[in-house]
Amino acid sequence: MEVPRHWRTQSARYALEGTVCQRCGETSFPPRDLCSRCGSGEVIAKRLSGRGEIYSYSTVFQGPNGFAEYAPYLVALVRLAEGPLVAAQLTDVDPDAVQIGMPVEMVTRRLREDGPKGIVVYGYKFRPPLVAG
């Protein structure tokens, strides 16, 4: 990943920071400069809870650039508690146990390494929630 792109998207990738529209209340993730519902530019950053459930999932056997060495890996669309869908990898889970509707939580994990001189890219993945006790 290019360093400026990494820098621009890091609050979304590290902190699951989206936006909330001050006019209509719509929550967006990824963050947007214009509300996707009402078109207002009055949006402010908001860190999302990271809780949600699996909307759909699959397994990637041949990934895009930078991901080939990690295949196969699980990917999902996660319906966040605040409403938006997010595309993310699943981690710390038995592939056979994954199902639609399963509760998950966000964790920060290494996504990829861009060779010996490139950056190590971290970002969100989702896992089944750790249960206290």
Next chain:
Amino acid sequence: MSEVFAVGIGQTEVGEHWDRSLRQLGAAAARAALADAGTDRVDALYVGNMLAGDLSGQHHLGPLIAEHAGLLGIEAVAVEAACGSGGAAFRTAFLAVASGHVEAALVVGVEKMTDRPGKEVTQGLVTAADADFESQIGLSFVAINALLMRRYLLEHRVSRDDFAPFIVNAHANAVHNPMAMYRFAVSAAEFSRQAMVADPISVLDSSPVCDGAAAVLLCSRDRARGLGRNAARVRACTVGTDTIALHDRRDPLELAAAVRSSRRAYELAGIQPRDIDLFEAHDAFSIMTALSLEAAGFAERGRGVAFGASGAIAIDGDLPLSTMGGLKARGHPVGATGVYQIAEVLLQLRGEAGQNQVKNATLGMAQNIGGSGATVVTTVLEAVR
């Protein structure tokens, strides 16, 4: 606005053309369309292509194809809309002729995918998606379609085996298309036992990586006089769009861009879905076929798969589908696909589809999809007899 007529068709065989370059493929289709129309007079060229920059190190295809097709010096530009590039180039040519500024416009869709290894093609294809929030987390284009299909299976209570009729139909039709890449039949049982590419999408759910080029010549009514065998009229060509990322859609199982473009096309042509005699759908993955049938109003929401099993999609059915093999079996040279679809509709309307001829085909529709549904181009053509 002037009426627009399609007077010439050209196609190269779809396949692995290691012996032919991007420019040779594009030029061959262009020359074939001009020969078919019986003219050399073209005022403008619009080239549909998605991946030449990534896979051939070549952008700027307008002048490149014009030069090698013997059209040096004419207006020529390339149009990009991911896998919808061919349809978008057709739309551009249609607008040019309809506006009256251009008398004859040639559309060429061309793609060269097989020079590079699979992982580079995978990377190229995923540029149709959201680079910041889909491919950067590791999603491939196949996986995006798999996420859609998995959800569809659950919400609409169907199994992946229920998609078999789409694949069986496409392959059966490709057997008789000399331009098709996979000219062999496939049975439902073979579909059922295929290995997964991205569960629940199997090898046989997916269209192949390939090379190819197709071309169509569009003309004003005046220029069309005396040209071409059995010209057809473009009744509508419309573009609808949606969010680039699947996760940003209100309802990922509705192809809203296809709803928008097909409704507008029906309105412009003054027709209903039931008036369409054949449909070239964008069956890059079988889930896309089901979602397209629903979005274009041929099946109720969630009933696209049942529609496929009903027999309606056969050559002698109510809505023959993928009549020359579709993306699935003719092949999916991505930026060329939209032009192949339209060329195939034109073959049907001209009565030149051979053993796959749909009887009394008068109105045909092609729908070309870019990405996971962010661009949808719907084209309705009518036979002129």
